[in-house]
Amino acid sequence: MAATVVTARGKGALLLDSHPGGCRRTVEEAAAETWDGPTPGRAPRVLIIGCSAGYGSALTAAGIAGPGVTGMGLALERPGNARRTASPGWYRVAATADLARERGTAFEFVNGDCFSAGTKAAVLDRFAERFGQIDHLVYSVAAPRRTDHDGATFASVIKPRGEAHGTYLMDFDAERPALRRVEIAPATGDEIAATTKVMGGEDWALWVAEAASRGLLAEGASTVALSYLGSELTAPIYRHGTIGAAKDDLEATAARLTASALAGVGGRAVVSVNGAAVTQASTAIPGIGLYVSLLRGVLGEGMQSPARQASRMWAHLLGGAELATDELGRIRVDDWEFAPGVQDAVRAAWDGAVTAGEVPAAEAAWFLDQVHRLYGFAVDGVDYALPVETDVAWPEA
Numbered sequence: 086m087a088a089t090v091v092t093a094r095g096k097g098a099l100l101l102d103s104h105p106g107g108c109r110r111t112v113e114e115a116a117a118e119t120w121d122g123p124t125p126g127r128a129p130r131v132l133i134i135g136c137s138a139g140y141g142s143a144l145t146a147a148g149i150a151g152p153g154v155t156g157m158g159l160a161l162e163r164p165g166n167a168r169r170t171a172s173p174g175w176y177r178v179a180a181t182a183d184l185a186r187e188r189g190t191a192f193e194f195v196n197g198d199c200f201s202a203g204t205k206a207a208v209l210d211r212f213a214e215r216f217g218q219i220d221h222l223v224y225s226v227a228a229p230r231r232t233d234h235d236g237a238t239f240a241s242v243i244k245p246r247g248e249a250h251g252t253y254l255m256d257f258d259a260e261r262p263a264l265r266r267v268e269i270a271p272a273t274g275d276e277i278a279a280t281t282k283v284m285g286g287e288d289w290a291l292w293v294a295e296a297a298s299r300g301l302l303a304e305g306a307s308t309v310a311l312s313y314l315g316s317e318l319t320a321p322i323y324r325h326g327t328i329g330a331a332k333d334d335l336e337a338t339a340a341r342l343t344a345s346a347l348a349g350v351g352g353r354a355v356v357s358v359n360g361a362a363v364t365q366a367s368t369a370i371p372g373i374g375l376y377v378s379l380l381r382g383v384l385g386e387g388m389q390s391p392a393r394q395a396s397r398m399w400a401h402l403l404g405g406a407e408l409a410t411d412e413l414g415r416i417r418v419d420d421w422e423f424a425p426g427v428q429d430a431v432r433a434a435w436d437g438a439v440t441a442g443e444v445p446a447a448e449a450a451w452f453l454d455q456v457h458r459l460y461g462f463a464v465d466g467v468d469y470a471l472p473v474e475t476d477v478a479w480p481e482a
């Protein structure tokens with residue numbers, strides 16, 4: 086395909102195309118994150134499940150550029166076709182592979198379904214062949230559905246549990262970013278179970294057990310899965326909702342893994358509670374867009390990017406600056422979101438926005454920019470008037 090000018094077509098938080106050059110720049114930005122952790126004696130060998138977007142992409146880029154991790158990343162991305170460019174994660178993976186090459190670190194990427202037994206076997210076989218053992222297994226998947234080994238498919242839903250919940254969407258089709266109230270009916274028991282099947286700890290545990298059974302976990306290995314706690318403002322839809330049930334399950338899985346699969350190698354399973362970020366997964370959750378916009382309004386530059394948080398996580402996992410652990414043993418990378426006064430200020434801003442029926446212009450503009458950045462648009466240093474090659478190959482092993 087010849088190079089072409091790519092523009093941001095689409096509606097609200099969903100764009101049809103992505104810009105390869107902009108996606109590349111966002112990876113470079115993550116790689117430029119300051120590394121103030123320890124310098125490892127040898128490259129840590131890592132497997133990152135969900136490496137192409139959001140926190141997983143940040144962990145991959147910041148890990149390659151900072152401590153110089155080596156290993157493999159798995160993601161599920163879509164190639165381009167005659168009507169649309171590839172998905173943004175496809176381009177980020179290509180850029181991250183180039184970053185690894187430039188840094189002289191071996192890193193391979195697989196495009197596949199993490200829930201499939203075949204993908205697990207293929208990835209772990211390849212890891213054993215090329216890298217030997219795993220020092221750190223990162224699980225950073227956010228998926229809408231999961232097909233199980235028997236062909237049954239489960240869809241994750243974002244709903245409250247128990248009673249209906251009213252929250253606000255930002256309506257970017259309006260001339261000014263208006264708020265639209267939505268009422269969301271409570272989930273059924275089946276929906277809660279299906280969401281837990283997709284976003285709970287079962288698949289994480291399968292990966293770790295499969296790696297352990299192949300003798301792939303190195304002495305002292307760690308595995309980390311990401312979680313979110315969030316504000317009282319979003320609790321009815323998030324932490325007390327279907328996704329919260331899945332996160333409870335994921336978090337309970339950590340202790341079981343430390344006591345089982347990791348016990349033999351003296352390793353540990355860790356839950357990392359990260360802060361609110363604009364990602365493809367989070368923009369699908371009603372109320373999160375408003376919350377995260379107002380949080381940014383309160384914190385300004387004090388809001389930590391996924392790359393900053395990723396760098397802090399690596400420093401912790403590699404035995405450098407220790408992160409604080411809460412009463413449930415989770416590492417808290419969301420400390421800035423809960424710094425004194427922050428939540429009170431966000432609540433006041435939320436009440437103000439609801440009363441006014443609109444989001445303050447600066448916060449709304451920031452949010453829209455963040456959404457565009459997910460697709461490689463609104464990125465500094467990219468000339469969007471220039472044609473760009475959209476036919477980018479998945480990196481070779």
Ligand SMILES: NC(=O)c1ccc[n+]([C@@H]2O[C@H](COP(=O)([O-])OP(=O)(O)OC[C@H]3O[C@@H](n4cnc5c(N)ncnc54)[C@H](O)[C@@H]3O)[C@@H](O)[C@H]2O)c1
Nearest residue numbers: 135137138139140160161199227228311313361362364366
């Ligand atoms: N975004 C937030 O505000 C936030 C905050 C704290 C914690 N987290 C957690 O971080 C984790 C990642 O979320 P995110 O927001 O970065 O999501 P994201 O949508 O940005 O990225 C999801 C990743 O999962 C991969 N993926 C999805 N389905 C897959 C499949 N079937 N097989 C292989 N890979 C698949 C995607 O390719 C992508 O790399 C989740 O556990 C989420 O709960 C998110």
